[in-house]
Structure formats: structure tokens, C-alpha cells
Amino acid sequence: MSRPRTEAEYLSRLVPSSVAGIGRRSLLTGVGAGALLGTGLLAGCGSDSGSGSDSKEVSVGSNQSDPKPKDVIAKVMDGFKTSSGITASINTVDHNTYQENINNYLQGKPDDVFMWFAGYRMRFFAGKGLAGDISDLWGKLSGYSDAFKKASTGDDGKQYFVPSSYYPWAMFYRKSVWKQHGYQVPTTLDQLTALSAQMKRDGLTPIAFADKDGWPAMGTFDILNLRINGYQFHIDLMAGKEAWTSDKVKKVFDTWAGLLPLHQPDSLGRTWQEAAQSLQQKKSGMYLLGLFVAQQFGNDEQDDIDFFTFPEIDPAIGAKALDAPIDGYMLARKPKSEANAKKLLEYVGSKEAADITVKNDPTTLVANSGADTSGYTALQKKAAELVGSATEIAQFLDRDTRPDFASTVIIPALQQFIKNPRDIDGLVNSIENQKKSIFTS
Amino acid sequence: MSDLPLIQADHAVPAPTPATPTRGGRGRRLRLLSRTDRVVITLMVLVPLLLVVALVWFPALATVALSGTDWDGIGPLSEIDWVGGRNYSDVVNIYPPFVPAMQNNLLWLAALFVVATPFGMFLAVLLDKEIRGSRFYQTALYLPVVLSLALIGFVWQLIYSRDQGLLNAVLGSQTDWYGDPNVNIWAVLVAAGWRHVGYIMLLYLAGLKGVDPSLREAASVDGASETSTFFRVIFPVLRPINIIVLVVTVIESLRAFDLVWVINKGRNGLELISALVTQNVVGEASRIGFGSALATIMLAVSLVFITVYLAVVMRENRR
Numbered sequence: 239m240s241r242p243r244t245e246a247e248y249l250s251r252l253v254p255s256s257v258a259g260i261g262r263r264s265l266l267t268g269v270g271a272g273a274l275l276g277t278g279l280l281a282g283c284g285s286d287s288g289s290g291s292d293s294k295e296v297s298v299g300s301n302q303s304d305p306k307p308k309d310v311i312a313k314v315m316d317g318f319k320t321s322s323g324i325t326a327s328i329n330t331v332d333h334n335t336y337q338e339n340i341n342n343y344l345q346g347k348p349d350d351v352f353m354w355f356a357g358y359r360m361r362f363f364a365g366k367g368l369a370g371d372i373s374d375l376w377g378k379l380s381g382y383s384d385a386f387k388k389a390s391t392g393d394d395g396k397q398y399f400v401p402s403s404y405y406p407w408a409m410f411y412r413k414s415v416w417k418q419h420g421y422q423v424p425t426t427l428d429q430l431t432a433l434s435a436q437m438k439r440d441g442l443t444p445i446a447f448a449d450k451d452g453w454p455a456m457g458t459f460d461i462l463n464l465r466i467n468g469y470q471f472h473i474d475l476m477a478g479k480e481a482w483t484s485d486k487v488k489k490v491f492d493t494w495a496g497l498l499p500l501h502q503p504d505s506l507g508r509t510w511q512e513a514a515q516s517l518q519q520k521k522s523g524m525y526l527l528g529l530f531v532a533q534q535f536g537n538d539e540q541d542d543i544d545f546f547t548f549p550e551i552d553p554a555i556g557a558k559a560l561d562a563p564i565d566g567y568m569l570a571r572k573p574k575s576e577a578n579a580k581k582l583l584e585y586v587g588s589k590e591a592a593d594i595t596v597k598n599d600p601t602t603l604v605a606n607s608g609a610d611t612s613g614y615t616a617l618q619k620k621a622a623e624l625v626g627s628a629t630e631i632a633q634f635l636d637r638d639t640r641p642d643f644a645s646t647v648i649i650p651a652l653q654q655f656i657k658n659p660r661d662i663d664g665l666v667n668s669i670e671n672q673k674k675s676i677f678t679s
Numbered sequence: 680m681s682d683l684p685l686i687q688a689d690h691a692v693p694a695p696t697p698a699t700p701t702r703g704g705r706g707r708r709l710r711l712l713s714r715t716d717r718v719v720i721t722l723m724v725l726v727p728l729l730l731v732v733a734l735v736w737f738p739a740l741a742t743v744a745l746s747g748t749d750w751d752g753i754g755p756l757s758e759i760d761w762v763g764g765r766n767y768s769d770v771v772n773i774y775p776p777f778v779p780a781m782q783n784n785l786l787w788l789a790a791l792f793v794v795a796t797p798f799g800m801f802l803a804v805l806l807d808k809e810i811r812g813s814r815f816y817q818t819a820l821y822l823p824v825v826l827s828l829a830l831i832g833f834v835w836q837l838i839y840s841r842d843q844g845l846l847n848a849v850l851g852s853q854t855d856w857y858g859d860p861n862v863n864i865w866a867v868l869v870a871a872g873w874r875h876v877g878y879i880m881l882l883y884l885a886g887l888k889g890v891d892p893s894l895r896e897a898a899s900v901d902g903a904s905e906t907s908t909f910f911r912v913i914f915p916v917l918r919p920i921n922i923i924v925l926v927v928t929v930i931e932s933l934r935a936f937d938l939v940w941v942i943n944k945g946r947n948g949l950e951l952i953s954a955l956v957t958q959n960v961v962g963e964a965s966r967i968g969f970g971s972a973l974a975t976i977m978l979a980v981s982l983v984f985i986t987v988y989l990a991v992v993m994r995e996n997r998r
Contacts, residue, residue, distance in 0.1 A: 338962035507841050507858020641963035653947045671773040
């Protein structure tokens, strides 16, 4: 017998034969087919009637409060509703507020699924039991490289995170400026220094720099540390296993002190937006920042932005590691509906969701390699290649270490260094003393 | 609550006549109050008492207690570890922002006390002269008080920005007003003072308007100059207002927070104890124990001023 094609048809088969006037046999087969298709039909009901029973809803906590990414999240959730019939209600909170309240949020009544970052901050909440284990889900996800899976894994070896997007940190510049002066991309530190000297002679500030908000300088520290001491040292240093007073860390600060005169002066009073605008206004030659620097450029200038990865310092280490913070989704510790929440997590990790993001947001890269990236701009394509060729991906200083250490120790310390780059010994001693106190607690 | 008990209270308590002997003492006087009175009085004492205990004393004592722990704000209270005085020794010995924060708080107090408050009082005296357009000046000077400090921080950011600010554009200079740690505290004090002057001016103006004009007349009949009239007659008469102004100044400088927080979260030359407490306790850092130790130090500093103030006021009352 034929399957009921519509809900109305299915319901009509439930009418007693005495009323409907159909044979007993066809009725029985009808009911049987209905029972087999029961779940699928119920899902159909849910999507038709909107907010149905509790089992058709799932809530998402989002920190994507800027108009563009917010719109993308809404589109992805619409896609989820179309594919699964489950309505996802998005609870958007301002990005910084979300981050500052995360402890209280996760301990209270968080949304079933919440957005967060990969790295130490993810492992921290997983270790505290504030996030749900989704290892079973990872068996169903495809299109993720091992690097992404590693970045989604907690200290206990289980997965707690579904990556959605990421962006690399690199040295950005304007093609037109470089063409005008005939600059070449530097591949060693000496070449970078020579190029900067040339830029000074040409009346440019070689490297734009801002650290009023405290975090942008972490990017500079990270990349120098990755180039001088390599990825594993970075991870161990961030985990509190290596001493900040070691010669390796001192060498990072020494190298940085040598480069500081090439940076834009008075950086402690400048926001990253202002520094990016100095690049956009062709007053600075280059700027080490995340891909989001493009936000400060007009639509007609997007094609003029280009970048190179920070040059090699130690040939034994190479220049293949970089900071590329990953954003994604996590499961709350006690979701109201675990099944729906996992369905949502599976969807946001799918190729379909990634395709929606690619189509709607040109300032980020999607984590799923199965996604159709033909919609990428030239800048996005190049960024994806850069990250794809990276041997190791770090998350950024404040995502790779304890948040209390990053915000109350490292930010003031790096600002102190920028103010007075000469007293490196005093600085690393101060950091090490505070590190010991924080990491032992 | 209805006003019924109040009416009853009026009836229930006859004006005590001198003829009534005070025999029975305390118990006797209590019996003069009706039952409703006693309920009302108990409620009037209990409700504020509970509020004060719950909202002031409990948090204050909890802060002091937490300052001896290393709680990170996650997990049940039973998992809190006691670390004794370690947070305090860390604050003093290995926390670089602490000393600048103490200095900045004291500098803030000194700047408001020595410059902004007297200037506000001076403006109030000028406006009290009913000069032409005094309404306009009054509004203009008071306007900053109406704005929130967060908004003030933003407004001054437009003026102080190194690359795009008004001040550097006008002066043709390259001073990094908010970024240079030797300059920014003064730049912020100008912004804070700008607001404080308006506040003090209004408070003082209200006091001046209430001074009996016959005092001035008497002084001028006696041939006193404007200056000596103010310092020898008006200023002493305004003693209650002076104390309020003093207290407001101290409170404003101890709780100074919003402005530096808006500018750079209280870092790099703009450290204040209140900002350090917030950096540590609020937000992702969640060093609740350490932040509580800072808050307790701030409480101790405030207690010094409160004790001095209370001692002065009580001596006054006894006189």
C-alpha cells in the first residue's frame, strides 16, 4: 500500500472504517505504515505548528552580538529548523559581557548549547564539569582535520566542543602601498628589520601597534614566542609548566625590545581600530592582527588587503606555527533536551551549516573542510591556505592559559614592558612570582 | 500600609504632662503605647535592620571572610580552601598594580579636595551674586553631573585621543593623553574634576541661598569687606553644608571607578583600588579570594575616613 503523503491523508486513515467506508485490510496497513513513519511525521507536525511541545525546542547562548555574525547565526538556526524541524531560540548577549559573565552563566541555568572558544578556556570548563561530553557526536561529524579535533578535546581525552569558525593572525598590509614602494614580503627577521628601516625612510610607520585594551600585544608576544621557542614551549609556558624567568622567555622579550622602535609609538593610548585605520590611511606599512582587521576597511578596499605570516626567526623552528583562534559550540552540563541539543551540535558541525556561513560572512573562515568555499574572497582563500599549511595552531595567549593569569598578570606585565622595555629581568621575575601563586591555587 | 495605625498612634499617645509622675519607669512608658504602636515600631526597626544586615553587613563580612580563601567562584562553598593571609602578602609583595593604585587613590582625593572642591565653592559664591545669565552658567556647570561617568569618559576620549583627538589637533601636539602613564592620571583628573566642580557648586549654592540675608547686612553695616564677610560670617554659618561637601568629596574619591574603567579598565597608570577589585572579582578572571583581599584593604582605608568623620561629628554633638 502507498505511504500517506500528507498529514491529512494520514489522519484520514485513522477514521473508523464504518465512518470512512474503507476496508478493514487497508485500514490496518494504513495504521501500520503510520506507526512506522510516526517519528518523521511528528517532526513534520512540529515544524508546521511552530512552537509545539518541549521536545521541539532547543536554546542557544550566542556571543555573536555584532550585526553581521548575529545575522549569520540566525540563518544557520533557520537552516537547522528546516532540516530537523526543531526550533532553536537564540539568546544573544554582548560579546564582552558574555565572556565576563561566563562563570555565573554556566553555573546557573545556561542555554542547552552555548558558544565558546577552543583552547584552555574550553578545557577549563570541561574539567570543572560545566560542559557536556559530546565524544559520541564526533563519530558522526566529518570534514574536520586532526588539528580541529585536538582543539576540541578536553584534558580527559573526550570531546567537548564543535568548531565552527576561526581566523588567523598575520602581518597585514595594503597591496597598493607595497607596490608603490616596491616592497617584498620578508621571510626572515633580518629582512623584516631591513624592510622596516626602508619604510621609515619612505615616511611610513613600519608596524602599526595598539595596546590600550591590553590584549593586542599578546598577539605579538605569542608570535615571537612561537618563532623563537616553538609551539610546544608556548603550550607548556601557558600551562604554567615552564618558568617565565628562563632564558627562552627573556629572549622573546629581548627580540621584542629590538623591534619596538619599529612599532607605532604611544601604543598604550590607542585602540586596535585606530591602529588599523592608520594602516587603512596608508600611514603605516603593516600590522600584526587577526583577519578581523578587514572590518576597518571599506568595501572597495577589501581587495587591496593582503598579508604574510610572521617571518622566521630561528631556522630550526621555522615559520609554520601561528595563532588561529577557533570559535564554536559546546553542550551545557544539564541541557533541557539532550537529544535536541546534540542534534543541533551535529548540525552546526555539518557541511550545510558551514555553507550558510560562507555565503553570508566574508570576515571569517569555516572549520569544516567539506564546506563549499568557492564563495570565499581572495583574502579568505589565502587565509585558509595559510592555516591549512600550518604545522601547529595556537589559540592566542588568553585562550591558551588561565583567564585569571592572562587578565590580571599578563596584561599589566606586557603594558609595563611596552612602557619600559629595558627592565626585562624585573618583569619576568614579577610574572613568575605571580604565576606561582596563581597556578598553585 | 494604610495610614490607620498612624491615626491611632496620635490618639494613643497623649502629650506627657509634667504632672504625670514617672513611676514605673520604662515599663510604664511602654504601656502608654498601644499594641498597634508596638507592632509599627517593631516593624520600623526590624525591616531597615534586616535590610542593613543583609545588604551591608553580610556582604562586607563575607568579603573579609573570602579574602582568606582562594575561591575561583566555581563550585559549592564547601570546596573553598582556606589560605590564610596569603592573598594579602601577594597583594603587597608581588602584585605590581597595588602600589600605584594606592597612590592614585590618594592623589584623586588630594586633587578633588585641594582643587575641584574649592573651585566649585568659589563658583557657587559667584553665582550667588545674581550676575547676569547666572541661570545659564548654573545649568552649564551642572550639566556634567547629569551625565554618567561612563559617558563622560567617552566624551573626553574624543578630546584626548592621540591620533584623532580634538586637543592634539588644536595644540598641534603629539601627546598621548590617555596612554602615557605619566600624563593620563592628570588628564583623567581634569575630567573627573570637571564633573565634581558642578556637583559641589550646586550643593554649596543651595546652602548659600539659605543664609539669612540679615547676616550680610549686619556685616556690611559693620564695615566688613566682601572677603571677610564670607570667611568670617558666611563660611562658619554654612558649617553643616561644609561637612556634607567634605564627606561627598571623600566618598567621590574613594569610589572613583567608572571613568578609569571606561578608559582602559584601570590599567597602565590609571590603577585604582576599586578597578583592581573589579578586574579580579568580576569577569572571567574570578580571583574572588584575591579580589576580596583588595576589597578588604579598600574597606580599611574607608574606615579610617569614616572614623575620623564620626569622631568629629560626635564631638560636635556633645558640645
